[in-house]
Amino acid sequence: MEEKTIRKDNLMSLLADLTGSCQVLAPVRKGNSIVFEEILTGDEIHLSEYNTRKSVKEVFFPQRERLFAYRGQETREPSPPDKERIVFGVRPCDARSLSLLDFVFDGEDFKDPYYCSKRDNTTVIAIGCSRPMRTCFCTDTGGDPFSLEGADVLLIDMGETYFVLPVTQRGEGFLQGKSGFERAEQDQIQRKEEIIEKARESVGSDLNIERIKSVLDSDFDNPLWETVHEKCLGCGVCTFLCPTCHCFDILDEGDSNQGERIRIWDSCMFPLFTLHASGTNPRPGGKERMRQRILHKFKYFVDNHNRVACTGCGRCIRACPVNLDIREVLEDIQNPE
Amino acid sequence: MGDSSKQIREAARKLFEENKVDLIIGFEDGSLPLRATPCFIRRGEDAERLVWNSFCENNLATYLPKKKGKTGIVAKGCDSRSIVGFLKEKQIERENLVIIGVPCEGMIDRKAVEERLGEREILSVEEGPEEIVVKGTDYEEKMKKEDLLPESCRICTHRNPVLYDVLIGEALEEQKVADPFELIREFEGRTAEERWAYFCGETEKCIRCYACRNACPICYCEACYVDSSEPQWFGKSIESTDTMIFHIVRAFHTTGRCVDCGACIRACPMDVDLRFLNKKIEKDVLELFSFEAGEDPDEPPPLTTYKQDDPEEFIK
Numbered sequence: 001m002e003e004k005t006i007r008k009d010n011l012m013s014l015l016a017d018l019t020g021s022c023q024v025l026a027p028v029r030k031g032n033s034i035v036f037e038e039i040l041t042g043d044e045i046h047l048s049e050y051n052t053r054k055s056v057k058e059v060f061f062p063q064r065e066r067l068f069a070y071r072g073q074e075t076r077e078p079s080p081p082d083k084e085r086i087v088f089g090v091r092p093c094d095a096r097s098l099s100l101l102d103f104v105f106d107g108e109d110f111k112d113p114y115y116c117s118k119r120d121n122t123t124v125i126a127i128g129c130s131r132p133m134r135t136c137f138c139t140d141t142g143g144d145p146f147s148l149e150g151a152d153v154l155l156i157d158m159g160e161t162y163f164v165l166p167v168t169q170r171g172e173g174f175l176q177g178k179s180g181f182e183r184a185e186q187d188q189i190q191r192k193e194e195i196i197e198k199a200r201e202s203v204g205s206d207l208n209i210e211r212i213k214s215v216l217d218s219d220f221d222n223p224l225w226e227t228v229h230e231k232c233l234g235c236g237v238c239t240f241l242c243p244t245c246h247c248f249d250i251l252d253e254g255d256s257n258q259g260e261r262i263r264i265w266d267s268c269m270f271p272l273f274t275l276h277a278s279g280t281n282p283r284p285g286g287k288e289r290m291r292q293r294i295l296h297k298f299k300y301f302v303d304n305h306n307r308v309a310c311t312g313c314g315r316c317i318r319a320c321p322v323n324l325d326i327r328e329v330l331e332d333i334q335n336p337e
Numbered sequence: 338m339g340d341s342s343k344q345i346r347e348a349a350r351k352l353f354e355e356n357k358v359d360l361i362i363g364f365e366d367g368s369l370p371l372r373a374t375p376c377f378i379r380r381g382e383d384a385e386r387l388v389w390n391s392f393c394e395n396n397l398a399t400y401l402p403k404k405k406g407k408t409g410i411v412a413k414g415c416d417s418r419s420i421v422g423f424l425k426e427k428q429i430e431r432e433n434l435v436i437i438g439v440p441c442e443g444m445i446d447r448k449a450v451e452e453r454l455g456e457r458e459i460l461s462v463e464e465g466p467e468e469i470v471v472k473g474t475d476y477e478e479k480m481k482k483e484d485l486l487p488e489s490c491r492i493c494t495h496r497n498p499v500l501y502d503v504l505i506g507e508a509l510e511e512q513k514v515a516d517p518f519e520l521i522r523e524f525e526g527r528t529a530e531e532r533w534a535y536f537c538g539e540t541e542k543c544i545r546c547y548a549c550r551n552a553c554p555i556c557y558c559e560a561c562y563v564d565s566s567e568p569q570w571f572g573k574s575i576e577s578t579d580t581m582i583f584h585i586v587r588a589f590h591t592t593g594r595c596v597d598c599g600a601c602i603r604a605c606p607m608d609v610d611l612r613f614l615n616k617k618i619e620k621d622v623l624e625l626f627s628f629e630a631g632e633d634p635d636e637p638p639p640l641t642t643y644k645q646d647d648p649e650e651f652i653k
Contacts (some may be wrong), residue, residue, distance in 0.1 A: 009565060031608060032448070032451075033540070033607065033608065033609050037473070048456040049456055049457075049458055050456050050458075052605070053607065054544070062546065063574070063575050064574040064575050064576065091376070131458075133370070133458050134458065134460060135369070149358055191465040227377070230377050230400075231374065231375040231377070231400075232400070233548065233551035233604070234551050234605070235546050235547050235548035235550075235552070236544075236545075236546035236547060236548070237546045237548050237604075237606045239604075240544050240546045241606060249573070251572075252571060253574075262574060264573060264574045264575075267546070270437040270547075270564070271560075271564055272564050272566065275566075287571055290525070317368070317369070318369070319606040321395070321548050321551075321552050321603065321604035321606075322375050323368060323369060323372040323373075323376060323553040324374070324394055325367075325368040325369075325602075328368060
């Protein structure tokens with residue numbers, strides 16, 4: 001597909017124009033954090049080195065989602081979204097997380113209508129990371145600061161302009177008939193390569209995902225689990241901010257006459273997560289819960305989908321109240337003493 | 338604070354040599370600038386890992402109720418006051434505990450540092466006696482430590498541990514704070530609409546991750562009311578009323594127990610600040626019962642006892 005460029009101010013006006021016919025979501029500043037919200041003007045968009053506080057997953061898989069409402073004998077399902085949506089300013093780690101969530105909610109065996117309807121009506125415009133942060137480790141998890149995966153269009157920040165790579169047919173469609181896009185010149189293509197190369201060099205550590213997987217395969221009772229969870233408080237920060245964590249709970253709220261069935265985010269770190277009606281809990285403590293979180297991401301998801309369920313976005317590292325750094329946990333697994 | 342690290346290590350080694358502890362809970366260097374991280378030392382030779390600096394923000398007392406055997410703990414003023422709370426509520430046994438008390442000049446609020454830097458990433462931090470030097474790829478900034486303290490440290494009058502077996506260094510002079518409830522008086526001065534708007538604004542940010550509850554030493558209930566499914570006391574989602582009830586009930590549950598360590602605010606990934614709820618209750622308890630949490634392990638908790646002259650104006 002043809003590589004293009006667009007002046008940043010032209011793109012902002014384009015997005016502002018599109019707010020008439022589409023719902024446009026973009027990172028906006030709210031208090032001290034940056035969140036994905038619907039915008040009405042280009043001025044609201046806030047792009048920075050810092051990623052959004054919460055990941056893009058809530059745009060497709062909200063923390064609280066009504067599955068249906070009931071009153072008496074009648075039930076009412078939410079109507080499918082009527083407007084096309086554009087999510088602008090998604091980081092490649094978050095865009096990649098969507099392709100991982102697709103395995104779960106849009107897989108061969110099962111299609112979740114709530115998720116799929118949102119995915120189907122949304123164009124994802126990602127912006128590559130020219131300056132990855134020190135908590136970024138996307139390259140260790142199979143990603144890249146300029147990964148195309150999960151994005152419909154990838155932009156690369158060139159200063160005054162964005163380099164534009166249409167990734168999917170939907171992305172091609174987004175560019176079609178819109179003014180401001182110009183064919184990329186040879187020198188721009190070269191400069192883009194330099195930016196990509198420089199960013200790639202600055203990210204990553206010595207994690208070896210294959211090696212970690214093989215240790216996890218062979219050693220469920222690794223003594224490491226006894227100690228590695230010890231400082232964990234058992235809160236849900238890591239799983240709720242994680243772009244790939246997708247466990248949920250389904251609850252009925254209301255009474256026998258009226259109410260609703262909702263789906264909410266759940267967390268394997270919570271004591272209620274696997275509590276059985278009998279009172280038994282196969283994961284009674286921090287050790288078993290931490291093991292589950294790591295195994296789900298770096299073993300079970302790999303077994304099921306041949307991919308690790310981590311995009312190296314670093315949110316869990318930055319936000320953990322006790323600085324429990326998942327990279328250190330993985331290093332300990334990889335290099336047993 | 339370099340000397341303190343050394344002295345903590347020496348004290349820890351000695352405790353292991355003398356077989357006085359099986360475990361010491363302290364801090365080691367974290368993986369990010371502005372962070373120290375809780376660590377669990379089980380051998381004298383590992384005492385080398387222990388550090389003390391202005392980033393030892395966690396209240397380590399949180400870990401105590403679940404620990405078995407003889408446990409040593411590095412405790413600053415607020416941690417020690419939480420320990421007093423545990424003793425008062427019979428959650429730990431004093432004879433199984435060795436407290437390495439550390440006088441504390443306040444812990445730096447990393448969110449305040451980040452706010453000052455806008456969105457420039459922090460690559461390293463060096464700590465001096467009065468200042469920290471923060472460095473990034475293309476900047477270097479000096480900041481005064483006293484300007485970076487969270488409100489709970491700024492008005493702290495318990496910089497020295499109230500209870501300890503070993504004291505690291507010299508006790509500090511306690512701060513004179515003209516009005517510890519300045520925040521509350523200001524808040525009480527607002528209209529009901531303004532107070533409501535603030536409360537709604539803060540609870541709206543909450544994602545119900547329970548980091549506040551789990552970081553809080555006194556939230557040690559085996560089964561928290563929010564985790565009850567039979568009966569389910571209130572909704573588990575981020576519906577505003579449910580989030581509000583969670584925070585209100587949690588605040589009430591800390592009555593006469595909260596020591597204003599600030600752990601809940603530090604732990605929050607969404608910058609929710611509902612300290613005014615706890616502080617208001619702290620003020621009420623002080624005014625009604627002349628009681629301050631975390632002072633004397635033998636004094637009964639105010640809500641489990643009564644005195645003949647307890648105020649009763651609320652009985653009409």
